[in-house]
Amino acid sequence: MKYTISIAFSPLDQLIEIAKAAEELGFDSIALPDSIFYFEKQSVDYPYTADGKRMFDENSPWVDPLIAAAALGAVTSTLRFYTNVMKLGSRNPLLMARQVGSVANLTNNRFGFGVGIGWAPEEFEWCGQPYAKRGKRVDEMIEVIKLVLAGGMVEYHGEFYDFDRLQVSPAPTEPVPFYVGGHTDVALRRAAHVGDGWTSAMMTGAQLAETIAKLKSLLAENGRADAPFEFQAVCIDKFGVDGHRELAEAGVTDNIVIPWVFDGLGFDAPVEAKKDSMKRFADTYIHSGWQQ
Template identity: 70%
Template sequence: MKFTLGIAMSPLDQLTELARTAEEWGYSSIALPDSLFYSEKVSAEYPYTPDGSRMWNEDTPWVDPMVAAAAMGAVTSHIRFYTQVLKLGSRNPLLLARQVGSVANMIGNRFGLGVGLGWAPEEFEWCGAPFADRGKRVDEMIDVLRLVLGGGMVEYHGSFFDFDRLQMSPAPSAPVPLYIGGHSPAALRRAARVGDGWTSAMIKFADLRSTITRLDELGAFDKPFEIQAVCIDRFGLDGYRQLADIGVTDAIVVPWLFYGVGFDGPLQAKKDGIRRFADEVINRL
């Protein structure tokens, strides 16, 4: 099982040094969060907390994940980066394909695209995208991204996106992995159908195990398929062994939280947490 460093809600001036440290201590990837803006009022509940509240406020720091991947990729040599997850529904697939292709080329094919629909109607509407039919729109967006990033002259004629022959150069020299987020039945079907993996939000072990079983039933594992998990009730060597046993291939962790350092904690304390977790878990597992 691999370990990915989660950097959500860390100050932006810490990110490049966290990336260097994670690479040095054997983490496989860095998970890049996505938040477009903080709306003062929101007309939907956040789906991944018990009471539907957001875990951040208007002052919480966020960076565009493409910018973060380029900046951290420039100071590292082999650690990978993936969005976890990028809110696809509020974006334009052609503009996004340009960004993804640029990042993948600039950091040597060390980039994966994790996507979800997005949950807040305001993010869709204020970015000019309809909230209605978002699932069908996202399915077409995934088709467009795969098509354009595959290289060559292509065209697409769908219900939501329609363009004649075009080409973006250079295309990535290797396929960009696509990971599908979301816990709904539709998200799991999408992951099994078109994804190279499924990526979780915060989830308990029992729910994670049943989700992996469902993905198996849907045929996800008929091809190479990753399970990236943020499990909130399994920790330590025994806990991560249990995750590996049920099929988790990539555990996403925020090591400094295990040692009493908050999201906005000092850089040196976070680096110490990265090293300590590597010694206590990664190297021993």
């Protein structure tokens, strides 16, 4: 099982040091969350908390995940990065393809594209994109971005996007993996159909085991039972070596963690304290040999 550090809500001036330490300590990846802006009045419930309220406010720090991946990639050599997840619905697919391809090239193919639809009408509408038919539109967006990233002169004629022959250069020298987020049945079907992996929001171990089983069944239905596929998990109730062993047995291939939160520190804790937490975590889970 791989280990990925989420940098959610960390001050931006800490990210370089966190990435350097993560690589030195043997973590596999950095997960980069996405939020465009904080809107004061919330028109629909936030889908990942019990009360529907957001777990962040107008002062919570966010960094554009693609810019962060390029910046952190410049100070590391083996660490990977992926968006967790990029909200596609409020964006333009050709511009996204240009940006994703640039990050993949600048990081020497150490970038994975975690994608989702987005939950808030405000983000869609205030960025000039319709909220209606967002799922079908994002399906086309994924097709467009994959097509463009494959390189060469391409064209696309769909329900929502239509363009004649064009080319974005240089194309990445390796395919960019797509990790599809979401917990709904349609999101799981999307992941099994077009994804190189699936990524969760906060879930219990039991929920993860059930969801992974569903995904494996859907992959088989798509003729992909033996294809490489990542199960990236944020688990809220499996701790200690035994808990991590249970996650691995359930099929989790990539455990997304925030070590300093596990140690009772806040998101804005000093970076040296965070690095100490990362070392303790790495000694316990990465270097202890429990997976051997």
